Amino acid sequence: MAGQKRRALPGFGLSLGYSLFYLSVLVLIPLAGCFIKASNLSWEQFWHAVSDPVAVAAYQLSFSTSIIAALLNSFTGLIVAWVLVRYDFPGKKLLDALIDLPLALPTAVAGITFANLYGSEGWFGQHLMFLDPDGFVGHWFSEDGWFGSTLFTLDTRARGGPLAIVVVLMFVGIPFVIRSVQPVLAEFEIAQEEAAVSLGASRWQTFRYVILPALLPAWLTGLALAYARGLGEYGSVIFVADGIPGKTLIPPVLIIAKLEEFDHARGAFKYEEAAAIASVVLTMSFITLVLINLLERWSKKFEPSEA
Amino acid sequence: MTSLRFIINTSLMLALASIVGCFGGSKRGSDDGVIEIVNASYDPTRELYQEINAAFIDDYQQKHGKTVKVTQSHGGSGSQARSVIDGLEADVVTLALAGDINAIAKKQLIAADWEKRLPDNSAPYTSTIVFVVRDGNPKAIKDWDDLAKPGVKVITPNPKISGGARWNFLAAWGYVTLHKKGSDAEAQDLVGRIYRNVVKLDTGARGSAQTFIKNKLGDVFISWENEAILAQREVPDQKLAIIYPSASILAEPAVAVVAQNVDERGTRAVAEAYLQFLYTDAAQDIIGKNTYRPRNATYQKKYAATLPTIPLFTIREVAGGWAEAQQRFFSDGGVFDRIFSLKK
Numbered sequence: 001m002a003g004q005k006r007r008a009l010p011g012f013g014l015s016l017g018y019s020l021f022y023l024s025v026l027v028l029i030p031l032a033g034c035f036i037k038a039s040n041l042s043w044e045q046f047w048h049a050v051s052d053p054v055a056v057a058a059y060q061l062s063f064s065t066s067i068i069a070a071l072l073n074s075f076t077g078l079i080v081a082w083v084l085v086r087y088d089f090p091g092k093k094l095l096d097a098l099i100d101l102p103l104a105l106p107t108a109v110a111g112i113t114f115a116n117l118y119g120s121e122g123w124f125g126q127h128l129m130f131l132d133p134d135g136f137v138g139h140w141f142s143e144d145g146w147f148g149s150t151l152f153t154l155d156t157r158a159r160g161g162p163l164a165i166v167v168v169l170m171f172v173g174i175p176f177v178i179r180s181v182q183p184v185l186a187e188f189e190i191a192q193e194e195a196a197v198s199l200g201a202s203r204w205q206t207f208r209y210v211i212l213p214a215l216l217p218a219w220l221t222g223l224a225l226a227y228a229r230g231l232g233e234y235g236s237v238i239f240v241a242d243g244i245p246g247k248t249l250i251p252p253v254l255i256i257a258k259l260e261e262f263d264h265a266r267g268a269f270k271y272e273e274a275a276a277i278a279s280v281v282l283t284m285s286f287i288t289l290v291l292i293n294l295l296e297r298w299s300k301k302f303e304p305s306e307a
Numbered sequence: 308m309t310s311l312r313f314i315i316n317t318s319l320m321l322a323l324a325s326i327v328g329c330f331g332g333s334k335r336g337s338d339d340g341v342i343e344i345v346n347a348s349y350d351p352t353r354e355l356y357q358e359i360n361a362a363f364i365d366d367y368q369q370k371h372g373k374t375v376k377v378t379q380s381h382g383g384s385g386s387q388a389r390s391v392i393d394g395l396e397a398d399v400v401t402l403a404l405a406g407d408i409n410a411i412a413k414k415q416l417i418a419a420d421w422e423k424r425l426p427d428n429s430a431p432y433t434s435t436i437v438f439v440v441r442d443g444n445p446k447a448i449k450d451w452d453d454l455a456k457p458g459v460k461v462i463t464p465n466p467k468i469s470g471g472a473r474w475n476f477l478a479a480w481g482y483v484t485l486h487k488k489g490s491d492a493e494a495q496d497l498v499g500r501i502y503r504n505v506v507k508l509d510t511g512a513r514g515s516a517q518t519f520i521k522n523k524l525g526d527v528f529i530s531w532e533n534e535a536i537l538a539q540r541e542v543p544d545q546k547l548a549i550i551y552p553s554a555s556i557l558a559e560p561a562v563a564v565v566a567q568n569v570d571e572r573g574t575r576a577v578a579e580a581y582l583q584f585l586y587t588d589a590a591q592d593i594i595g596k597n598t599y600r601p602r603n604a605t606y607q608k609k610y611a612a613t614l615p616t617i618p619l620f621t622i623r624e625v626a627g628g629w630a631e632a633q634q635r636f637f638s639d640g641g642v643f644d645r646i647f648s649l650k651k
Contacts, residue, residue, distance in 0.1 A: 054648070115518075159522075160507065243465060253465075256468055262410045263638070
């Protein structure tokens, strides 16, 4: 593409100007507004709002569950994309269409459904009681159990805790991984694999040295998108998580709590404190996304050359 | 990538349709002689205002010969107040607590003396906070103390988010300080233990009802009386029981005309008539039928079987007023925050 003179869209200047205008109106200015609102606070007030133990626990919960969900999705998503690209089977078209459903479905609906399924009387939940603190696996990870008392405690419940959040975040994130790697897999020439096999490469070697390098950038993009989606998720999480401050409360709920808090002394809602927490989440997500981007660029070095 | 294109096309079309819908809908006024007013209310009042609006429209048509249309907007009480401040063109607000209306009044959108403009502190109906328990009351819950017992799983919304949930919190507090004449330390202890027994803090009253009824989580659901009765009727097969504590709070959801909006839009007469209508016999009857507590003694008697008399204290007795309650209990670092920071 690089050497092409005529482009489909007119003028670099015009299209860049248009892009910048659009991005400014839709993304940059609203996001900057968040920081400007937060900057009305003094440093002390800002630090007080963002370093509250409940807020810190909320960031940790949100980032860890999003990362875990995105990593798990990156593996299952790859397998699903592989199956959809490489094999023909009845119902394939339908399955392919279903993958976009989590994008269209209001996530609150997903949240209610998951909360029902994994509740103590739900289809899945009733068989997962061993994960509860009084079940055998849950007990092991609780304060009184061996693992919990010697290493660290873990909330393994099927409903209400971090595990349940990971499950809904996997639901909302899966289309991003599949849709990112699918086109790359579809374009990938089977001849390259055949060449590798005929040169004596094992299955693992074929995957590791032939398929993976071509796939990695798209795969990482999918991972980043799924992760970012998880961080922003609100609707489904409030239904599956218990929302106990310091334990199972996610930052968006905390932000809403600030917005609902009318400060009678000042005669205003606490927009600034809400913006402060939001700006921390924004900054941290931005840093992680930049890191993933760098990783993606680094991985492109390993892409096999076209010749 | 036909599927992606399909998604983009469909979403563009939907976006376009919704834009057209929004602009089309925002056209107000009286081309066809219909006067439209908007009532911004809180979550559980959907059914109540549906019925009241129908009655009001008939009544207004008969008395003034004009056709009125009442549009409802529902949401958490606090976020409705914020929406009105941020520009939601509501003609009247009918919110869960006076504190939220005070917030709008602070922004000069509502007259400062709004509480005095209508009878009974501008609260045309009341309600209270009760317990909903499972079939046969297996945890033997009778009063507020029982909610604090170890192993009792409590469901209630987060009072920092839900206006209604603040009534729940203050009811438990007032039970100790007013009904049992206990000290603040004792109240802090009991309320702390109750909230540490909460297994799910939802963001609103309807969310908590969902959790308790649909997900069958928890042993007891602290609820508005009207929501409790509604829940019981909604799922008769679950045989939920309502338990009245020995004392609770008199919840006074309040109403006011949004002066700035009605003056701008010329709807003041209708908006004022609408709120006055809430005090009429017809409306008080509908209020009782929808399991809110009427102010009118005749209708209190009529619905006494479903709405039994128990000792009720007011927010003014518990905390002095909403500003004080907000500051002391629900602000950053307030009593509610401290309950959870003590928790390891």
